Amino acid sequence: MASITLNNLVKKYGDGFPAVNDISIDIADGEFIILVGPSGCGKSTLLRMIVGLEDITDGELLIDGERVNDKAPRDRNLAMVFQNYALYPHLTVYENIAFPLRLAKGKHSEEQVNKLVTEAAATLELTDHLQRKPANLSGGQRQRVAMGRAIVRQADAFLFDEPLSNLDAKLRGQMRSEISQMQRRLGVTSVYVTHDQTEAMTLGDRVAVLKMGELQQIASPRELYEQPRNLFVAGFIGSPSMNFIPATIENGKLQTVLGDLDVPAEKLAKVEGKKVVLVGVRPEFFEDAKLVEESKLPHGSIFTATLTHTEWLGNEQYGYINFNPDPEMRELLNNLAREMDADELRPQIVVTLDAASRIRGGREAEIWLDTRKLHLFDPESGENLTRDAEAGAALTAEAGEERAEEIATAQEADRAQGHGTSDAGDGSTDNGQGGGKHAAAS
Structure with missing residues (x-):
């Protein structure tokens, strides 16, 4: 070897x-x-x-x-x-x-x-x-x-x-x-x-x-998956891929097509001076607000949206929300899509809902978003401004330790057989x- x-x-x-x-x-x-x-x-x-x-x-x-x-x-x-x-x-x-x-x-x-x-x-x-x-x-x-x-x-x-x-x-x-x-x-x-x-x-x-x-x-x-370095990695890794939502920063909140989002102060501090950012959020960090535990509610924001349709998969379901970005932001999303080998990034937000959710397409619904988990990207450079490099390195170090243990265990079992x-x-x-x-x- x-x-x-x-x-x-x-x-x-x-x-x-x-x-x-x-x-x-x-x-x-x-x-x-x-x-x-x-x-x-x-x-x-x-x-x-x-x-x-x-x-x-x-x-x-x-x-x-x-x-x-x-x-x-x-x-x-x-x-x-x-x-x-x-x-x-x-x-x-x-x-x-x-x-x-x-x-x-x-x-x-x-x-x-x-x-x-x-x-x-x-x-x-x-x-x-x-x-x-x-x-x-x-x-x-x-x-x-x-x-x-x-x-x-x-x-x-x-x-x-x-x-x-x-x-x-x-x-x-x-x-x-x-x-x-x-x-x-x-x-x-x-x-x-x-x-x-x-x-x-x-x-x-x-x-x-x-x-x-x-x-x-x-x-x-x-x-x-959890600490992508830039827009490309964030969008390429994961299926369904990460949602990218344009936002402006005003009065300590993110103003988006979903409404005003309360974001942890430490995340906002990392984008100080930026007028526009791209909010990156995985589909699984959304949920039907009616099904969220009360203790989790303060750690996110609730918004109202009308889903175009839902897809029920048995263990979970996906909901889809369309939005209309301004021409400059639409071009940015399309450029990112071409880099990822796709024709375009549809101005659409994919949310993962519990299988028990009764939210259906065409109806207005309340959705909860865990704002602790979102990322904020510089739309010009693509850099993930809220990436925790130290936490990411710890995850990779842990994976290396697990690899050594798995190899030792597998080889010991092989010798035993x-x-x-x-x-x-x-x-x-x-x-x-x-x-x-x-x-x-x-």
Whole structure:
């Protein structure tokens, strides 16, 4: 296993456009890092730079402290799992998993190959499918074969390029769980590219949010959600996404389309001198005022609104409130939407209501908002003016401690079940076969 260090990495193509622009990340040994962002943000390019499939224009890439900028993919001892599985259709599952070991000519005896393949197959529940061909497998089984090939290489790190995007929603959920458990059992450093919110929030120890080739914030999923650094991160992370409401500050209150909101004095102090701010609030911090506990009422504001419609989901429901921002603010919201890969941010507020709420569309209702939880953003710079950096750092530190405990627990359970990891060489490959860079990285 290994640590991976990205020092000011830059990738420019022939036209001089920086697809990756000055990104620095320290990835600890055994850590699971997610790269997320809209299409074209540079996340896949960055992953390919790490594995060696893209040249580095500037900056340094270190694996366990060793500079590897000029090393070929086969010499970096990294295993990559591709979106399209990259399996060989004419080979059995057994031979697909064994392929990187066969390429390392003379490094593994047949007994070692068989041991590594059968152990990987047992880990991934593929034992009964070892003699089948990829064409006869489901999408989830093919992805397991691709992961099995990565496991037997005993690589220093796993790199995943949107591995679940070809699967249906139910299977994605199952495979998410399997990848998470496998990574904990093996304790292997992993870098995972996705555009899927759920994958990013459930898999990663830390998530790196990218926009137009630049790193916006890297933190634990919880820190990103609760303490986003800027408008982009706040809007991109979370589903439904954070609501953004224009507001002016007068007489110690926020004047918004929802009415005047009482806000804690410490939040207002951080926006002193600002005439206009964007209020950011998650849908779950709203509630039907009739259902709010009396002790919580003083910690928020009640406003009256007419919902266009509601969506009942069983355990909760969503309500929708339209509003009409001025042209300048509408353009700001639309620009933010384009950055997040959407056509526009509708001037609409999404509120989460208890499943028992009787509020319905077309009726005027009283809604309570927990004003302790809102964020205030500078509409010009996008900066989160009310971010508590110290509280956010504590959340990420806590996630790191939990990761170490989970890995130790998972490995102890694995040893108890007799699934220990074999040591049969470094699994390096010969680039003379198997499709050049692509095969060497997989």
